[in-house]
Every structure is written in structure tokens, then in C-alpha cells.
Amino acid sequence: MSVISKLMEAxxxxxxxxxxxxxxGDDFKKFREVDxxxxxxxxxxxxxVAGFLDDFQYGKSSVLIEEEQYIxxxxxxxxxxxxxxxxxxxxxxxxAELYNVEIDGWGCIAxxxx
Numbered sequence: 089m090s091v092i093s094k095l096m097e098a099x100x101x102x103x104x105x106x107x108x109x110x111x112x113g114d115d116f117k118k119f120r121e122v123d124x125x126x127x128x129x130x131x132x133x134x135x136x137v138a139g140f141l142d143d144f145q146y147g148k149s150s151v152l153i154e155e156e157q158y159i160x161x162x163x164x165x166x167x168x169x170x171x172x173x174x175x176x177x178x179x180x181x182x183x184a185e186l187y188n189v190e191i192d193g194w195g196c197i198a199x200x201x202x
Contacts, residue, residue, distance in 0.1 A: 091181075091182065091185050094181050094185065095178050095181055095182075098177055098178065098181045098191070099174055099177075099178070101193065102173060102174055102177050102194070103170070103174075105193075105194070105195075106168065106170055106173065109168065109196075109198050112198040112200065113198065113200040114168070114198040114199055114200060115199050115200060116167060116168050116169045116170070117167050117169060118167060118199035119165050119166060119167055120165070120166070120167075120168070120196050120197060120199050121163050121164070121165055121196065121197075122163070122164050122165075122166055122168060122173075122176075122194055122195070122196045123161060123162070123163055123194060123195050123196065124147075124161075124162040124164065124176075124177075124180050124191070124193075124194045125159055125160065125161050125162070125191070125192040125193065125194070126159065126160040126162070126180075126183075126184055126187075126189045126190065126191055126192065127157055127158075127159060127189060127190040127191075127192050128157075128158040128159070128160060128187075128189045129158070129189070130158060131151070131158050133158065133187065133188075133189060134151045134158035134159070134160050135151055136187065137149075137160045137183070137187050137189055138150070138151050138160045138162075140183070140187070141160070141162050141183070146162065146164065147162045147163050147164035147165075148162070148163045148164075149161065149162045149163075150163075159192070160189075162180070164176065168196060173194075177194060180194075
């Protein structure tokens with residue numbers, strides 16, 4: 089799959105998540121911890137990806153092992169307005185492509201102003 093196809097697919101999936109957050113009454117402008125995850129084929133690959141993310145201060149990364157799979161979890165404190173979220177998610181898709189790993193999406197807790 090080409091990078092453009094991956095970006096288009098990610099945009100569609102991201103917009104679906106934003107719609108669900110909207111149905112939960114989310115205030116998209118509120119900052120919250122957003123969790124991006126990358127699936128990596130080896131510990132070395134995971135450490136390389138995490139090192140890149142940390143070196144350039146894109147967020148706080150951790151290497152985890154889930155079900156015998158190396159995962160890089162990146163936490164970013166940010167709002168999730170559509171334009172900001174789609175830009176960051178698209179950039180993470182490009183990083184995954186650069187390092188030949190799989191981006192496994194993002195998640196956050198709805199912030200509804202309460």
C-alpha cells in the first residue's frame with residue numbers, strides 16, 4: 089500500500105474516532121494525553137523508533153511488550169481538533185513508513201468540560 093493510501097485510510101479512521109468522541113460530548117479544544125502506538129518487529133526496531141521520537145521531543149515514548157509484540161507507545165499532550173489531530177496522525181503514519189513499522193492508531197479519553 090502506498091503512503092498516500094495509508095494517509096487516506098488513516099484520515100478516514102481518525103475522523104470516525106473523532107465522531108465517536110463528539111457523540112460523547114468531547115470538547116476537542118481541551119488538552120489531553122493522546123496515545124499513539126507503533127507495532128515493531130523487534131526490540132531493536134522498537135528502541136530505534138522510540139529513540140527517534142524522544143530525540144526530537146515529539147512526545148514521551150515507551151517500549152512495551154504486549155502479547156509477544158514490541159510496541160512503542162507515544163504520549164502527546166494535545167487537543168484533538170480535527171485539523172491538529174489529522175496532521176499529527178498523518179505525521180505518525182509517515183514515521184511508521186520511514187521505519188517500516190505499523191502504526192496501530194491512537195486513543196484518548198473524552199474531555200467533556202466537567
